[in-house]
Amino acid sequence: MSDSLIRPRPRRQCCALLFGVGLVFLVIYVITVSSPSTILFRSFSSFNSSSVRTPSVGLHREYDVWPPFAVQLISHTWFKKACIVKGEFSISGIPDVLASWAATENPDCKILYNKFTAIYTVEKRVGSVKIPDTFQSQVKAWLGNKDDLYQELFHQNIIHILNMYTRETTVFNPLRDKRPVTKPKESEEDYLERITKESALSCDFCKYTNFTAEHDFGRVESKLSFSASNIFKLDRLHAVITIKDHDPVNWSYEQYMDMMHTTLVWLRKAFTHEPSAIYPAIIWDLLPKSGSSQLHPHNQVFLSPNRYQGMVETWRRAGQDYFSDLHSNYFTDLITLYSALGLAVQFKSAVALASLTPRKDNEVVIIAPEADDDFFQLIYYVLRAFMDDLKKYSFSLGGGFPPMESSAQAGRLPAFVRIITRGVMTEIRTDISALELFTATNVNIDPYKVVQVIKDSVKKRAPRP
Ligand SMILES: *[C@@H]1O[C@H](CO)[C@@H](O)[C@H](O)[C@H]1NC(C)=O
Ligand SMILES: *[C@@H]1O[C@H](CO)[C@@H](O)[C@H](O)[C@H]1NC(C)=O
Ligand SMILES: *[C@@H]1O[C@H](CO)[C@@H](O)[C@H](O)[C@H]1NC(C)=O
Ligand SMILES: [Zn+2]
Numbered sequence: 001m002s003d004s005l006i007r008p009r010p011r012r013q014c015c016a017l018l019f020g021v022g023l024v025f026l027v028i029y030v031i032t033v034s035s036p037s038t039i040l041f042r043s044f045s046s047f048n049s050s051s052v053r054t055p056s057v058g059l060h061r062e063y064d065v066w067p068p069f070a071v072q073l074i075s076h077t078w079f080k081k082a083c084i085v086k087g088e089f090s091i092s093g094i095p096d097v098l099a100s101w102a103a104t105e106n107p108d109c110k111i112l113y114n115k116f117t118a119i120y121t122v123e124k125r126v127g128s129v130k131i132p133d134t135f136q137s138q139v140k141a142w143l144g145n146k147d148d149l150y151q152e153l154f155h156q157n158i159i160h161i162l163n164m165y166t167r168e169t170t171v172f173n174p175l176r177d178k179r180p181v182t183k184p185k186e187s188e189e190d191y192l193e194r195i196t197k198e199s200a201l202s203c204d205f206c207k208y209t210n211f212t213a214e215h216d217f218g219r220v221e222s223k224l225s226f227s228a229s230n231i232f233k234l235d236r237l238h239a240v241i242t243i244k245d246h247d248p249v250n251w252s253y254e255q256y257m258d259m260m261h262t263t264l265v266w267l268r269k270a271f272t273h274e275p276s277a278i279y280p281a282i283i284w285d286l287l288p289k290s291g292s293s294q295l296h297p298h299n300q301v302f303l304s305p306n307r308y309q310g311m312v313e314t315w316r317r318a319g320q321d322y323f324s325d326l327h328s329n330y331f332t333d334l335i336t337l338y339s340a341l342g343l344a345v346q347f348k349s350a351v352a353l354a355s356l357t358p359r360k361d362n363e364v365v366i367i368a369p370e371a372d373d374d375f376f377q378l379i380y381y382v383l384r385a386f387m388d389d390l391k392k393y394s395f396s397l398g399g400g401f402p403p404m405e406s407s408a409q410a411g412r413l414p415a416f417v418r419i420i421t422r423g424v425m426t427e428i429r430t431d432i433s434a435l436e437l438f439t440a441t442n443v444n445i446d447p448y449k450v451v452q453v454i455k456d457s458v459k460k461r462a463p464r465p
């Protein structure tokens with residue numbers, strides 16, 4: 001490990017400088033040209049994007065070949081002993097852990113520290129409140145009349161964690177997670193049973209041969225699952241992959257793995273028909289709370305030319321920027337750092353990380369060199385843990401797989417998906433607001449709780465036959 005020297009971002013500072021100078025030129029240019037809209041954009045009209053698959057100019061940045069992705073875990077026990085003198089491994093304790101880590105003399109710990117702080121910025125601020133006497137009993141009731149929780153109101157730990165490469169920020173206030181849960185009028189289980197029954201009566205996916213569309217190159221079908229084309233597409237190659245049975249929650253390991261195999265077969269078939277489309281992305285929303293339009297369990301895949309869709313490309317770009325700065329593989333280092341911190345669970349060649357910058361509750365990131373059985377099995381253990389152990393039935397999942405061409409080594413992503421749980425299904429209020437859409441995500445569940453759930457699930461459910 002000690003040979004991988006850290007160079008603290010000379011390139012980024014230099015880019016910032018160039019960018020500053022460029023901005024000045026741009027401003028001067030805009031002021032001096034008589035008709036800026038035509039002149040400024042003229043160069044873009046001759047840009048033929050279909051002939052340039054990976055543009056290397058401007059905001060597109062280059063696709064470099066990164067060091068190969070590798071799953072390298074570090075023992076959390078070793079890390080605690082070697083690198084951290086004091087500090088508790090919890091979301092509130094992370095700032096103290098970092099302070100202790102910063103003071104380490106051990107060269108391996110220093111390398112890890114420099115990598116961690118290159119990616120993450122952690123800030124803790126303590127918030128307090130002044131509560132009028134007239135309001136006290138109401139506030140106490142919200143906290144289940146627990147005095148220790150009430151006292152915590154006056155020194156609340158607010159933790160901001162920023163990922164400087166993906167530009168994601170999550171704000172944690174663990175006190176919010178300690179509030180007692182109020183029971184909904186209709187239990188989530190009753191609700192689930194009711195909507196499953198109701199929706200089965202008129203489900204198009206249950207009668208898929210008559211009521212789903214196909215791609216020009218036909219349908220992929222197996223014993224337990226099938227593909228269909230979205231009627232209103234979000235890309236030329238946009239498929240729905242569905243388990244044949246209707247029940248959104250009660251599906252087995254065999255059904256799930258069959259659906260994922262059908263997904264891979266569809267991607268391969270789509271790629272054969274359109275070899276320029278090489279970037280696969282996958283999403284899966286379950287139950288209406290997550291935004292899913294059909295109860296019948298189904299994931300969706302996109303196979304795109306030029307680049308991955310949206311956030312997946314943002315993560316790939318994070319890997320590119322990290323490589324430019326540190327000459328290292330971002331995803332390899334992420335796994336190493338999370339394992340050191342005790343936030344990783346390995347299963348064969350795949351790893352699950354309890355995210356420090358979750359998009360929403362309980363985010364787990366699963367990463368593997370390829371979208372293969374190890375990867376899908378670990379995803380299955382996470383999904384079943386959410387549904388069967390936490391009783392969080394509604395989830396959202398999204399991510400990308402490596403490019404379809406094995407020769408596409410430049411900027412090559414490993415397979416990854418991120419999975420979050422969604423709010424209480426019977427609540428009208430959505431769990432995503434302007435915070436998540438436009439500022440920073442608020443999550444109050446400690447990633448150290450999440451990692452325990454995943455550990456327990458793998459222990460309980462693996463190894464599979
Ligand atoms: C773009 O480039 C391709 C390949 O060189 C060419 O076939 C196509 O006609 C070009 N399209 C335009 C709009 O210039
Ligand atoms: C599908 O359509 C055919 C032809 O109209 C019909 O015979 C069959 O019963 C339909 N199947 C379902 C499941 O609706
Ligand atoms: C789940 O599905 C299995 C197999 O289809 C079935 O035997 C079982 O009764 C179902 N359980 C529930 C709770 O619906
Ligand atoms: Zn159905």
